[in-house]
Amino acid sequence: MRYRFEQIFKELPDGRLTPKRRLRVGGVELGPGVIFSKGVSFSGIDFTLFRGHDIEAEEENGVLVIKGIYK
Numbered sequence: 001m002r003y004r005f006e007q008i009f010k011e012l013p014d015g016r017l018t019p020k021r022r023l024r025v026g027g028v029e030l031g032p033g034v035i036f037s038k039g040v041s042f043s044g045i046d047f048t049l050f051r052g053h054d055i056e057a058e059e060e061n062g063v064l065v066i067k068g069i070y071k
Contacts, residue, residue, distance in 0.1 A: 001058065002056060003054065003055045003056075005051055005052055005053055005054065005055060008020060008066075015038070016035050017035070017048060018033065018034060018035045018036075019031055019032055022062060023065075025042040025045060025066045026043025026044070027043065045066075045069070053070055053071060055070070056069070
């Protein structure tokens with residue numbers, strides 16, 4: 001399923017990001033409360049570089065599993 005970036009991540013006033021729900025990227029799970037900034041990558045992906053892009057993901061047992069990013 002295709003999601004807008006803003007449906008998955010909340011951008012904080014200082015530009016950092018936090019997930020709006022539980023996510024899995026590769027083998028890494030993270031959820032609300034995890035805050036990260038530019039240069040921090042999860043399974044090789046720095047999500048701060050993809051603001052405004054759509055994300056391909058699937059729901060699995062209450063976790064949104066990210067499969068790819070549309071450019």
